Amino acid sequence: MVSIAKEWKLSSDEEKKKFTEEAAKLRKDAIAQFEKLPKKEQQEQFVEAAKSRADLKNNRRIRAYRKFRKETNCPTRALNAFMLFRQENYPVTSKQDIYDSGKKAAEAFKNLSEEEKKPYVEKFNQQAEAYKSGYEKWYKDHGKDYEKLKKEYAKTKKVATKSTRGKKSMGLMSRLKKRRTKRKATPKRKKTTKVVAPRR
Numbered sequence: 001m002v003s004i005a006k007e008w009k010l011s012s013d014e015e016k017k018k019f020t021e022e023a024a025k026l027r028k029d030a031i032a033q034f035e036k037l038p039k040k041e042q043q044e045q046f047v048e049a050a051k052s053r054a055d056l057k058n059n060r061r062i063r064a065y066r067k068f069r070k071e072t073n074c075p076t077r078a079l080n081a082f083m084l085f086r087q088e089n090y091p092v093t094s095k096q097d098i099y100d101s102g103k104k105a106a107e108a109f110k111n112l113s114e115e116e117k118k119p120y121v122e123k124f125n126q127q128a129e130a131y132k133s134g135y136e137k138w139y140k141d142h143g144k145d146y147e148k149l150k151k152e153y154a155k156t157k158k159v160a161t162k163s164t165r166g167k168k169s170m171g172l173m174s175r176l177k178k179r180r181t182k183r184k185a186t187p188k189r190k191k192t193t194k195v196v197a198p199r200r
Contacts, residue, residue: 061153068149072142075134078127081120085109 008016034042068074079087086105092098109117139146 064149064153065146068142068146072138072145074138074142075131078124078131081117081124082106082109084120084123085112085117 034045037045082105086102086109089108090101090105092101
């Protein structure tokens with residue numbers, strides 16, 4: 001992705017023009033194709049696109065948080081008793097195995113007695129205590145920066161909401177509606193001054 005951006009930056013205006021014109025043509029064709037669809041289908045596509053944009057923003061935020069925690073060696077949460085049992089007795093070897101092994105592990109863990117579950121519960125309690133103390137230490141060192149990062153994303157979200165509030169979205173659906181409801185402006189009538197005849 002970086003190399004493509006670099007290549008685009010180094011391209012001449014003449015080279016860029018070809019791709020810009022092609023993109024404009026494709027966009028025009030896509031709008032024409034969209035206009036042919038029934039109104040209900042247009043609305044469905046519009047809602048789906050809005051959801052995808054929201055998911056993308058949310059994913060960026062989550063990735064930023066994860067990256068920060070990883071770079072600052074934030075301790076990970078302790079696995080619960082069931083997950084420890086599954087990890088030990090039903091290890092996952094492939095993607096296809098995730099569901100099957102999970103189902104088998106859940107059934108097997110359900111049939112264990114309280115005494116058999118005890119080692120896993122104790123192990124979880126130990127790990128939970130270690131996580132708690134480790135997280136407190138991590139938050140003491142990196143908490144300010146982490147909260148700052150969270151505020152940055154919250155601020156961006158607030159600004160985006162404010163800018164769109166009370167304004168018409170200039171998305172594809174809005175442009176189409178505008179085009180449909182556009183009317184010719186009626187010419188303004190000229191003001192006529194009333195001529196009063198002088199009294200005799």
